[in-house]
Amino acid sequence: MLSLTSPIKTGFHSVPVGPKFASLMIASIVLFINNTLTFQALAFGFVLGLYLWPGTAFFSVGLKMLWPLWPFVLIVFLWHLFTQDTVAGVVIVLRMFSAVAVANLVTMTSRMDDLIGLVTWAATPLRRVGLKPRILAVSIALFIRFLPVLIEKGAFLVESWRSRSTKRASWRVVVPMALLALDDAETVAEALRARGGVDLVDD
Amino acid sequence: MGQILKSIGEVSIQGVSLAKSGRDILNRISFNVTHGRVGLIGRNGSGKSTLARVVCGLIKPDQGCVLIDGIDVFKDRHQALEKVGILFQNPDHQIIFPTVIEEICFGLTQQGQSKDTARQMAQAALEKFGQAGWAERSISTLSQGQRHLVCLISVLAMQPAVIVMDEPFTGLDRPTTGKLTQILREMQQTVLHISHDLEALQDADRVIWIEQGKLQMDGAPNVVLPAYMAAMDVVGGQDAFADITD
Numbered sequence A: 001m002l003s004l005t006s007p008i009k010t011g012f013h014s015v016p017v018g019p020k021f022a023s024l025m026i027a028s029i030v031l032f033i034n035n036t037l038t039f040q041a042l043a044f045g046f047v048l049g050l051y052l053w054p055g056t057a058f059f060s061v062g063l064k065m066l067w068p069l070w071p072f073v074l075i076v077f078l079w080h081l082f083t084q085d086t087v088a089g090v091v092i093v094l095r096m097f098s099a100v101a102v103a104n105l106v107t108m109t110s111r112m113d114d115l116i117g118l119v120t121w122a123a124t125p126l127r128r129v130g131l132k133p134r135i136l137a138v139s140i141a142l143f144i145r146f147l148p149v150l151i152e153k154g155a156f157l158v159e160s161w162r163s164r165s166t167k168r169a170s171w172r173v174v175v176p177m178a179l180l181a182l183d184d185a186e187t188v189a190e191a192l193r194a195r196g197g198v199d200l201v202d203d
Numbered sequence B: 001m002g003q004i005l006k007s008i009g010e011v012s013i014q015g016v017s018l019a020k021s022g023r024d025i026l027n028r029i030s031f032n033v034t035h036g037r038v039g040l041i042g043r044n045g046s047g048k049s050t051l052a053r054v055v056c057g058l059i060k061p062d063q064g065c066v067l068i069d070g071i072d073v074f075k076d077r078h079q080a081l082e083k084v085g086i087l088f089q090n091p092d093h094q095i096i097f098p099t100v101i102e103e104i105c106f107g108l109t110q111q112g113q114s115k116d117t118a119r120q121m122a123q124a125a126l127e128k129f130g131q132a133g134w135a136e137r138s139i140s141t142l143s144q145g146q147r148h149l150v151c152l153i154s155v156l157a158m159q160p161a162v163i164v165m166d167e168p169f170t171g172l173d174r175p176t177t178g179k180l181t182q183i184l185r186e187m188q189q190t191v192l193h194i195s196h197d198l199e200a201l202q203d204a205d206r207v208i209w210i211e212q213g214k215l216q217m218d219g220a221p222n223v224v225l226p227a228y229m230a231a232m233d234v235v236g237g238q239d240a241f242a243d244i245t246d
Helices: A017-033 A037-052 A056-064 A067-082 A086-108 A112-122 A124-129 A133-162 A171-194 B048-055 B077-083 B100-110 B115-128 B144-157 B174-186 B221-237
Strands: B011-020 B023-033 B037-041 B063-068 B084-087 B162-166 B190-194 B206-211 B214-219
Touching: A017 A037, A017 A086, A017 A112, A037 A056, A037 A086, A056 A086, A067 A086, A112 A124, A112 A133, A124 A133, A133 A171, B011 B048, B023 B048, B023 B063, B023 B206, B023 B214, B037 B048, B037 B221, B048 B063, B048 B084, B048 B162, B048 B190, B077 B084, B084 B144, B100 B115, B100 B144, B115 B144, B144 B174, B206 B221, B214 B221
Parallel strands: B037 B190, B037 B206, B084 B162, B162 B190
Antiparallel strands: B011 B023, B011 B063, B206 B214
């Protein structure tokens, strides 16, 4: 979910982030007001339409991004089969798909720095407790940049384990991974400082 | 070094193909290595590191297989541990335990040795490399070159018949590289040595050049290395940063 921006350009890309997020908030609220099957089916159909509008390529990417929800779908269905209330189960699943799909749509069609800008703007009240918005913005960007790097280093350590053991890697690889993260943090801090740091510019 | 080897490994790479996210990384690669030190060269992204992992049994090829002394190294992991070991590029991405002796013991206990036997074997391995005093040393107190040596000892202690080395001396200074290469030369195992350091491969027994996941050239160092260098100079003159498949 870290870098969802779609390379396929759509009409949604040119809509500013603020209105998009406001619409997302309203859509989420609306989805939770009505519990009827008809409404949820119509809503989901509408969302599918939004994905189909830019073309079939975009549509199939959007559908693929709903795949990780399958465990929840399974649990919900099994439960409602058990309570013999399948309609309620379908309502819940449809609502879940609609809500996630709309959220994905916003993330996919918004540039990363616009998203960070929005979060930073929303955090301006926190200035009163001393949080500079710029620090928040850089932190988010760093997190998104370095999480895959850390995961990759974790993968190297697991490889090192698997090359010497037939057993699955145990918790023991977490320790060197944490140490690597700390080392990386120091190096990145140096790199940031070399380019002016986070607190030279006061915005 | 005087190790008693269980066997000298014969590696048979048979029609190995592997694709990732729609991209062909390895394309029907086949060759055999029966002994000696074989260099593996190629551009960044040519598939060398992936091939190293397939030869070690860490990745399953989409097609084909790798047999070492008849053992399929991916399917039979237990036997594979006895047959092949791998040395990665960066010790910090490889060393799992905080002290030297623990790191060396790990592979030995995974091979089925008891804790005490593993400890004795690990200590013996350190002595063989003249570092008997390192046993309880913390890894963080060792230099990069020393960490490289710990990784090498950890792999050699398991006495594999074949060792794969994925650019093992990156970032080391000249004297350390020289010393470690000297150790490499004296090893009797079959060694598959991936390297960008062409100088280190001048005295290899054979050099194999991989290009875009395919076998480009296979022969003596004094034939393959100059051909490779000439080709790379041409590429460098054009656009070294283009995606390999472009």
